[in-house]
Amino acid sequence: MREAWGQRAAADETGFMKIIIIGAGIVGLATARCLVNDGHDVTVIDRNAGPGLSSSYANGAQLSYSYVAPLADPSVWRQLPGLLVDRDSPVRFRAGFDPFQYRWLLQFLAACTERQANETIDRLGELAQLSRKVLHNSPDLMAAQFNWTASGKLVVYSSEKSFASARRYADRQVASGTDKRALGRDECLVLEPALASIGDRLVGGIFAPDDETADALLMCREMERLMAESGNPPQFLYNTEVSRFIKRGRTIDGLQTGHGRLSADMYILAAGVGSRPLGRQVGLDLPIYPIKGYSLSVPVAREAAAPRVSVTDAARKIVLARLGDTLRLAGAADIVGDGLDIDFRRTGKLIADARADFPDAADWQSAKLWAGLRPATPTGQPIVGPTRVDNLMVNVGHGALGFTLALGTAQRLADQIAGR
Template sequence: MASVLVLGSGVIGTSIAYYAAKAGHQVTVVDRQPGPALETSFANAGEVSPGYSSPWAGPGVPVKAIQWMLMKHSPLVIWPLLDPAMWRWGLRMLANCTEKAYALNKSRMVPIAEYSRDCLKALRAETGIAYDDRAMGTLQLFRTQKQVDGTAKDIEVLKQYGVPYEVLDPAGFVKVEPALRLTRDKFVGALRLPGDETGDCQLFTTRLADMAKALGVRFHFGTRIDGIEHDGRQVTGVRTSAGTLVADRYVAALGSFTPQMVRPLGLRLPVYPIKGYSITVPITDPAGAPESTVMDETHKVAVTRLGDRIRVGGTAEIAGYSLALREPRRETLTHVVTDLFPTGGDVSKASFWCGLRPMTPDGTPLVGPTSVPNLLLATGHGTLGWTMAAGTGRVIADLISGRQPEISLDGLTLSRYR
């Protein structure tokens, strides 16, 4: 069995560590934070949503982007920077805004998302891991008939991949989400994906890290990664604030920071940070709160019940690596949750957070081998890191073990950009 060094202890890195240790490997994880899941995995929207595994780049998106930026509560904000990587990424994304590219990218994303949900279910059944999880589906709410009509193409794709769905009128969506009875007149209909799940990603990752430790995984928290050493052919070690760490196989799972780390190896990753925001609201009226996840299609904001809290997540801000908490983003999230569930929670006591989603221009993650023989990638999951985490962990563990993964890696590896 191999010694494995995983760079990053977010939900992706921790999942890899768990599955690799379960396969019998000697695993070490290194992360600059004092514990697992304290960056992008910390306070995301909470959705495990294979049904929403779609690339952002698609037909009509450039026009929609202009319309969004003119909205008061915009789902998209761009801060133009003198950053060549931002502009290269943006141009590549625009090149993917075609029917053909959308269909291809979706066909690559759905299998790993569906596989990951199955892996998560199996993990839950095997270990009993609990993380404020619910398996009650996702409800996408439409404020206009035009939005309802626009779901036709999405429904075609759902049928193609065998994803269960329901088209609901107001009476139908109130049966699923009773608290919407107070605001049902604001919406004309909904699309429900009953196979989707929800859960607290940070809680899941923390508990999975404990399970990984019980399997022998060593975590080096509070440890800065300074660089990757190589001999021109393969990785020979990783320089850290705790000294140089050496292993047989290395896995780069550093989210948006992966490109800088692997660049000295001659690898160019088209991954760029897209900032997302969330607020976490204590529930004051359980009957007035969501049962599962409700997505406001107009504002692209998800409202999710996590135990005794409501997590409200969304917006896409292209602003480089800035982690500035901008008040207008909080106002958008507050507007959506109070517009949908006015009695559900106390927004005056909400905590405010942001994280950097590692996005590829085609929406598909980078999972699998590279041209460096002993280096594997697990990054670029964008908004779907929580959705794809368990499947990514299992795939990487299989590759380390020399086993054929249970899903095809075609279109998931860095080779698609050559």
Template sequence: MKVVVLGSGIIGTSSAWWLRQAGHEVTVIDRQPGPAQETSFANGCQISVSYAEPWANPRTPLKLARWLTRSDAPLLFRLHADWHQWLWCLAFLRECLPDRLPRNVRALVNMASYSRATLQEMRAELGIRYDHLEKGIINFYRDAAEFDASQKAADLMREYGVDRRILSTEELVVLEPALAPQSHRIVGGDYTAADESGDVYLFTTALARKAAEAGVEFQFSTQATRLVDEGGWVKAVETIDAHGRYARVQGDVFVAALGSFTPELVRPLGVSCMVYPAKGYSATYPVTDPSRAPTVSLTDSAHKVVFSRLGDRLRVAGTAELAGYSRALNRTRCESLTRLVGELFPGALGLDRVAYWSGLRPTTPSNVPLIGRTRLPNLYLNTGHGTLGWTMGCGSGRALADLVCGRRPQVEFPFL
């Protein structure tokens, strides 16, 4: 079959790779001049099975109420006159109900674990280098009550096979000596040795090259403007390239992997896609003193910020704004990242040579992504991965290819 994949981030590129491995003719269309130019460009870079937890949980509504007046809040809602946003928010509150959490955690952990194993297979087979580290992930806590409450989530993770070990402050510092300057502010943490980190941009661009060598056609600088359906089947996608030239790309199957922009493409066909953008920030710093910079990937639970060592760089990422589709940088949120990393790792980084970035994470109310076939038999979705796009990217692409081929994926997951 001829399969048209819309989007070339980690999700779209992984989907294209696995569809080509299954023997299909694959074309990838993306409005950017190359792969991984948007949300997959500069994210937190963690392969974080241990942190595959939904934002929506019983404790979140109270936290949101406390954060409403803070411009640097970890999760910030800015309500607009947009009924899609309001519907999303109502659905998010529903997912905060206690009975929703175990099901959502199970789905996320299953896909994240499967995807991590898939990534490891691909790394061994393809030899892709992307500044990856296999040193695990530490979650550390500054508040005793928050630390105690977090262990309920850790217990749930352990039920699903995630070895998230509780550690004292002293044990954390032994594991990651770079935490020593701020150890007096840390009350404890947990550690998952099997988790990883690595540059998603380097991986995705290398995978795109491998896919092109295997026969995948990439059409960059090309905007997908409309899906053309006839009799309940998608026949083609209309596109406009960088020179304004119109084209219709026909196919047998279409995969919408456009992240936060997927809903606007599929909505005219009556396809439900409850995805809304959550703008996240990152800052990348050169490491000036390697002895003071972390090598184990870290998560600061209080600030919802992650730290990943990428060769001679440190990537700091986090926070989320549900405020529409603007990627404009908020100076307050950027400066808070630099202030935080400066306090944690004094003298380790070139703070004056920072590269700030923002991206729109495609987020569902439950944080469980939308993967599978829609009401149109030849239109598939692979979107809604939120903060876990890199964590679940390789597995999501592989599972999507299985579904297109009529095979049962190897992972237990609530596919569409």
């Protein structure tokens, strides 16, 4: 076994450390869970009043293990004019006065190559499969209540050209061991009868039976509960904002918070988009930009009209997931800064498209609107592991795949600390 990362920080005679995790979203709590299971003394702090109240709150609800293609893709180049001027484009850019926005965009465009996209897909695929393995090998989590369903994921296409391209990509994945199946229009309707309402424009779909759906907010709450009931319960400090790191040389000596100073042997930054400003305090230039997305949560009105399979509409660029008696729709990727204000033109288009496609599925007038910020790196790859600060590690930059990758990156980080 190689030297454990944790040996670079102070530890008691058992080898266990006192560890503070900054961030109580799905990534931070998954990290806490792994470290609690390894026997460490863990404290989780978050500026919000409870777990999962930022980007994990109402995301797309898909555990998309088989679909990990990054936003940075060669096709971006031909779409670029539309991204700059089309107000209804699924990906939208609005220029601001933040130099980092332009630097991030240039790095993003540089990553829009076939070589980089393939490298990213390979790495994200490994992390996604590790996440699935961790979940399915965790009886306590599998028994928890967070609307988990082995629904599978069906991506539907409305043009022969896009469907043919998707089939070629799926064939490559199948050759490397991923279970994906190309379905014709009629096969899509057999698999998910609720798609009959858009059957006139469907040409086919790609089905991944291993993908799943769940409620990320409920999973955060359940992980918190399970850890609190364990034999090694962590401490949860909510309504606690970190104002600054107290640094001594190459190490962090403590955190200054609104509730006083906190100290530990090791610190882990897992605060989503908030990780960048915190990291800058200790000399880290984390390339994380907030990409805003929107979701609707709507009560199901008629069972037969609401999809039960997780559906992604390639033409509309929206995802639909069934969470018990609720239908969750999510879409849009706005590179417009870090504001959480809701653009009602964007959400209005989501509702209009949903009502046009699935008019009887839900009580659309009762839709609950939400906006969240995806912490995205230019390549789409998360940053997991040690930093130039000896006792600071990071688990950040998951973009739109935070829910899918959280358990995998948490396990990867815990393995690094333990020297596994």
